Amino acid sequence: MSAHATSMRDALYEAPGPRTRRLTIIGTTISMILVAIGLALVVRQFYVTGQLDAKYWSFFAEWSTWRYLLKGFVGTLEVAAMAAAISLVLGILLMLGRISSNRLLAIVTRIIIDFFRGVPSLLLIYFFYLVIPQYGIRLPSFWMITLPVALAASGVLAEVFRAGVNAVPKGQTEAALSIGLTPGKTMRKIVLPQALRIVVPSLISQLVVVVKDTTVAYVVSYPDLMQNARVLISNHDSVVSMYLVAAVIYILINFAINQLSIYMARRSGTPIISRTTENPT
Amino acid sequence: MGYAELIAEYGDKYLHAIWETLSMTAVCFAVAMVLSILITVMRVSPIKPLRIVGDIYVQIFRNIPGVALLVIVAYALPNLKIALPWKTCVEVTVILLASAFGSENFMTGINAIGVGQIEAARSIGLTFGQTMMKVVIPQALRSAVLPMTNLLIATMLTTALGSQVPLNPQELTGLVSYITTRSTGAGIVPFVISALCYAGSAVLIGMVGNSIDKKVRIMR
Amino acid sequence: MADQIPVIELQHVDKHYGKLHVLRDINLSVHKGEVLVLIGPSGSGKSTLCRTINRLETIDSGQILIEGKELPQEGRELAQMRAEIGMVFQSFNLFAHKTILQNVTLGPIEVLKTPKNIAEAEAMELLDRVGVAEQAHKVPAQLSGGQQQRVAIARSLAMHPKAMLFDEPTSALDPEMINEVLEVMVELAREGMTMVVVTHEMNFARRVSNRVVFMADGQIVEEGTPDEFFDHPKSDRAKDFLDSIRGH
Numbered sequence: 001m002s003a004h005a006t007s008m009r010d011a012l013y014e015a016p017g018p019r020t021r022r023l024t025i026i027g028t029t030i031s032m033i034l035v036a037i038g039l040a041l042v043v044r045q046f047y048v049t050g051q052l053d054a055k056y057w058s059f060f061a062e063w064s065t066w067r068y069l070l071k072g073f074v075g076t077l078e079v080a081a082m083a084a085a086i087s088l089v090l091g092i093l094l095m096l097g098r099i100s101s102n103r104l105l106a107i108v109t110r111i112i113i114d115f116f117r118g119v120p121s122l123l124l125i126y127f128f129y130l131v132i133p134q135y136g137i138r139l140p141s142f143w144m145i146t147l148p149v150a151l152a153a154s155g156v157l158a159e160v161f162r163a164g165v166n167a168v169p170k171g172q173t174e175a176a177l178s179i180g181l182t183p184g185k186t187m188r189k190i191v192l193p194q195a196l197r198i199v200v201p202s203l204i205s206q207l208v209v210v211v212k213d214t215t216v217a218y219v220v221s222y223p224d225l226m227q228n229a230r231v232l233i234s235n236h237d238s239v240v241s242m243y244l245v246a247a248v249i250y251i252l253i254n255f256a257i258n259q260l261s262i263y264m265a266r267r268s269g270t271p272i273i274s275r276t277t278e279n280p281t
Numbered sequence: 282m283g284y285a286e287l288i289a290e291y292g293d294k295y296l297h298a299i300w301e302t303l304s305m306t307a308v309c310f311a312v313a314m315v316l317s318i319l320i321t322v323m324r325v326s327p328i329k330p331l332r333i334v335g336d337i338y339v340q341i342f343r344n345i346p347g348v349a350l351l352v353i354v355a356y357a358l359p360n361l362k363i364a365l366p367w368k369t370c371v372e373v374t375v376i377l378l379a380s381a382f383g384s385e386n387f388m389t390g391i392n393a394i395g396v397g398q399i400e401a402a403r404s405i406g407l408t409f410g411q412t413m414m415k416v417v418i419p420q421a422l423r424s425a426v427l428p429m430t431n432l433l434i435a436t437m438l439t440t441a442l443g444s445q446v447p448l449n450p451q452e453l454t455g456l457v458s459y460i461t462t463r464s465t466g467a468g469i470v471p472f473v474i475s476a477l478c479y480a481g482s483a484v485l486i487g488m489v490g491n492s493i494d495k496k497v498r499i500m501r
Numbered sequence: 502m503a504d505q506i507p508v509i510e511l512q513h514v515d516k517h518y519g520k521l522h523v524l525r526d527i528n529l530s531v532h533k534g535e536v537l538v539l540i541g542p543s544g545s546g547k548s549t550l551c552r553t554i555n556r557l558e559t560i561d562s563g564q565i566l567i568e569g570k571e572l573p574q575e576g577r578e579l580a581q582m583r584a585e586i587g588m589v590f591q592s593f594n595l596f597a598h599k600t601i602l603q604n605v606t607l608g609p610i611e612v613l614k615t616p617k618n619i620a621e622a623e624a625m626e627l628l629d630r631v632g633v634a635e636q637a638h639k640v641p642a643q644l645s646g647g648q649q650q651r652v653a654i655a656r657s658l659a660m661h662p663k664a665m666l667f668d669e670p671t672s673a674l675d676p677e678m679i680n681e682v683l684e685v686m687v688e689l690a691r692e693g694m695t696m697v698v699v700t701h702e703m704n705f706a707r708r709v710s711n712r713v714v715f716m717a718d719g720q721i722v723e724e725g726t727p728d729e730f731f732d733h734p735k736s737d738r739a740k741d742f743l744d745s746i747r748g749h
Contacts, residue, residue: 009325009332009388011396012417014403015559016327017575024327031330049361118434118483119476120441123454130461131472212346216445226349240357247349254344397594400557401653405608405660406584408577415607420598499598500642 046240056241065232072228073249079146079214079224084207086150091157096187098162109158116155121213124148129220144220149213153206160202163273164195201265202273208254215250225249287470291460297450299478305368305452306437309375313436314429316376317383324384325391335384342381350374351442367446379436386428390421393501423497430490434483453478506569507532508664508695509554509586514563516549516719523549524560525719531664536696538706538727541716542742550716551668551699555588568663584612587657587665591672593649595641595656601628602637605656613660620659627655631685647678651685664695671702703746707731715739 016024046052059065097109116124125148128139139147168191176186217224229246233239265272288295324335342350355370365373394417402412444455451459453475460471507530516524523546531537539547552558554565556572556579565572567586573579595604605624609615615623628634631651633644641649650670657665667686671679683705690696690709700706706713706727713730715722717738723730734740 008392008394008396011399012325012391012413013327013409014556014575017573017579020575027326027328028330031328035330035334045361045363051361114484115476115480118438118480120438120454120479122441122444123457123472123475123479126444126454126458126461127469127472130458131469134461134465134468208344215346215348226346240360243349243353243357247345247353250346250349251341251344254346255340258344394597395594397590397592398596401588401590401594401596401656403557403580404555404583404586404588404590405656406580406582406612407608408580411611415611416596423598500640501597 051240056236056238059232059236059238060241060245068228068232069225069246069249072223072225075217075222075224075228076211076214076226079142079149079217079222080207080210082142083146083150083153083210083214086146087153087157087210088203090150090154091161092192094154094158095161095165098158099165113155113158116151117159119152121148121152122216122219124151125216125219141217141220141222145214145217145222145224149210152213153210156209157203157206160199160206160273161195164199164202165191167198167270168194197268198270199273201261201268201270204264205258205261205272205274207261208257211250211254211257284470284474287460287467287474290464291456291471294450294456294460295474298453298456298475301443301448301450301452302437302440302478303482305372305375305440305443306433309372309379309440310433310436312372313376313379313383313432316380317387320380320384321387321391324388339381339384342377343385345378347374347378347439347442348445350377351445355446367448368443370446371440371443371448374442375436375439378439379432382432382435383429386425386432387421389428390424391417393424394420420499423499426490426494426497430487430494433490434486437479437482437486505532507566508535508568509697510564510566510569511550511554512564512566514550514553514560514565516546516553516558516560523719524553527563527721529714529721531695531697533695534693535712536690536694536698536710538710538713539697539699539716540701540703540706540713540742541722542745545716546719547699547716548668551666551697554666554697555583555586557588580612584608584660585663587654587660587662589650589653589657589665589667589670591669593641593646593653593673595649595652597641600638600640601633601644601652604641604652605659608656608660624655624659627658628652630688631655632681645678646674647681650674650678650682654682654685654689658689664697665689667696667698667700669699669701671700701746703731715742717742 043052094109094113097105098113100106100109125145128144128148132139172190172194173186176190177183181189214224215226218227218230221227226246229242233242236242261272320335320338323331324339326332351370351374354365354374355367358365398416398420399412402416407415440452441454443452444458448455457471457475460467509529509531511527511529514524514527515522527550529537529550539551541547549558553560554567554572556565556574567582570582573582595601596607599607602621602624605627606617606620609620609623610617613620625634625637628637631654633648633651633655636644636648636652641652644652654665654670670686671682674682679702683702686696686698686705687709698705698710710727712724713727714724715730715734715736715738722736722738723734725735730739731743734743
């Protein structure tokens with residue numbers, strides 16, 4: 001009874017007896033000391049290298065710093081939102097191709113999906129940044145970062161959508177066909193809406209990947225959070241403090257997105273399908 | 282510039298780049314596996330501070346963008362008197378990221394086992410150690426095959442971060458940027474070669490992982 | 502029989518879940534060869550009581566004695582004691598990654614250090630006895646619930662237990678599978694196995710048990726022979742409970 005309420009990692013251990021309890025207390029004490037020593041060493045390293053000096057941190061007390069970072073953050077949001085929207089549409093289209101009864105279409109889309117899932121987003125960025133201009137097409141920097149991020153995400157999303165469609169009970173399709181809906185209508189009116197609902201938490205968690213991919217926007221000189229942080233670094237000569245603050249901001253954003261996705265998954269009782277849980281082939 | 286010319290001029294560099302990408306992937310994945318086992322042991326240990334440190338570790342490195350971590354390792358750490366060679370910077374970054382996801386995969390595997398089987402193991406008189414060795418770990422490992430296959434692919438893709446620091450020799454993504462900036466007539470060819478190397482390896486890894494999974498998958 | 506040391510004895514056992522008092526001053530002894538059935542409404546503490554005997558649940562105060570010796574709190578001593586008491590769970594809890602045969606031989610090989618070939622021969626005999634010998638090389642997920650539960654019983658029997666605990670062994674089964682499991686339990690009882698059974702199967706209780714213990718709100722409200730209890734319940738709680746399950 002009580003065991004079912006606790007998490008699995010607690011369930012590995014039974015209620016401790018006196019000897020176990022003593023060992024746990026000793027272990028806890030020792031590990032606390034070790035953690036404290038570790039933290040002290042880190043702080044000391046910052047101190048002896050002068051990284052705790054006020055000049056590296058005082059500009060964070062200025063509103064202009066945060067205004068500039070916020071501007072960068074808006075840039076990040078713009079890229080992420082547009083990339084997410086494009087990959088959503090592309091993902092659905094690719095998925096429809098992948099499950100289509102037209103053999104050729106299925107094979108071609110499958111190759112496209114595998115390609116985008118199997119190629120680093122950085123390589124795609126170089127494609128839009130360095131390769132495309134050689135053919136005389138000059139995209140604005142916004143699109144040079146947004147398109148590759150969207151393409152990389154669309155491959156994964158196609159597979160997420162496919163998992164969603166597969167999770168819709170077969171009986172739904174059979175019932176729809178039996179009342180005379182065409183296969184196309186069955187997909188549009190019955191299967192897709194349910195599949196979409198199933199994958200909502202997975203889509204949210206996929207946003208984390210999109211946000212992460214946008215951080216190389218500096219390659220194409222698009223002013224996102226990371227790029228603006230780099231500008232602040234050259235203004236204030238503050239590599240350590242600025243990069244750490246930027247990292248913390250990104251971690252908090254992604255942590256929040258992940259928590260939202262977990263919350264949604266729990267509320268709707270659907271699992272989160274991600275790159276790591278999907279089928280690799 | 283056609284394929285033949287490109288290969289004549291950069292063929293050597295491509296071979297090096299493929300080797301760099303694949304060997305970095307193998308090294309990083311191997312170290313990340315060891316590290317993720319360690320982190321997972323910390324996270325499931327009965328000792329609170331270790332659990333907290335393990336949990337925080339995973340939250341940090343699964344949420345930080347690769348580039349944000351790389352710039353800290355490569356450009357911020359030297360200011361703290363910790364200067365690593367460029368390649369080591371990339372490897373450290375990839376290992377930290379991959380180990381966080383690796384630990385998550387193991388945790389998912391452990392969570393799938395269920396309290397009941399552990400109680401059953403206890404009730405037939407298995408000690409804690411026996412329960413771990415005979416019931417928990419075998420199941421966690423077997424259900425981790427597929428996620429770890431995907432992680433291996435993701436690890437390979439993450440080594441593309443190597444293009445953001447001066448590596449010598451370069452890996453597959455850095456080489457594309459190198460060639461394309463030098464030989465302006467190279468066009469799409471260098472990109473296609475690198476992309477096919479990546480995607481081909483990914484499909485291959487996926488196939489191997491899938492066939493292993495089919496053999497060891499646990500029916501529930 | 503009365504002057505023999507009971508196989509299982511609980512003295513003044515108390516347990517709380519936070520504010521909830523789930524076991525209140527439980528005193529109970531089970532003698533060799535006795536089949537004791539624990540019944541009561543859900544939340545009465547009967548499952549918890551059953552699980553404390555194997556220390557799958559801890560107690561706050563009181564004593565649990567197995568053949569006169571106090572139940573150890575941890576380590577090898579506890580594992581040793583558990584090996585001597587079989588336990589069958591509501592949800593079977595077979596090891597998902599092992600074959601049926603391996604499920605049964607794991608305990609003997611690891612705990613009793615029985616040589617593998619002997620353990621396997623014994624296991625096959627037990628599987629034959631519970632009627633699932635043909636399934637020996639399948640994995641649990643390939644078996645029906647009733648078959649899985651019979652394997653779980655064989656897994657416990659393979660340890661040559663002094664007593665067996667059954668925690669609602671048929672509650673998770675489809676109706677048509679309940680009897681095949683009960684048959685195995687009836688057989689065990691006939692052979693003289695000491696058993697503590699938490700169940701809602703009143704026919705089983707009436708047919709097989711020596712003693713029925715009725716629990717409510719963490720307390721033993723009354724106990725007696727099956728005939729006494731089912732035909733002439735003394736307490737109002739027991740009367741209400743019997744009425745409710747008979748559907749009056």
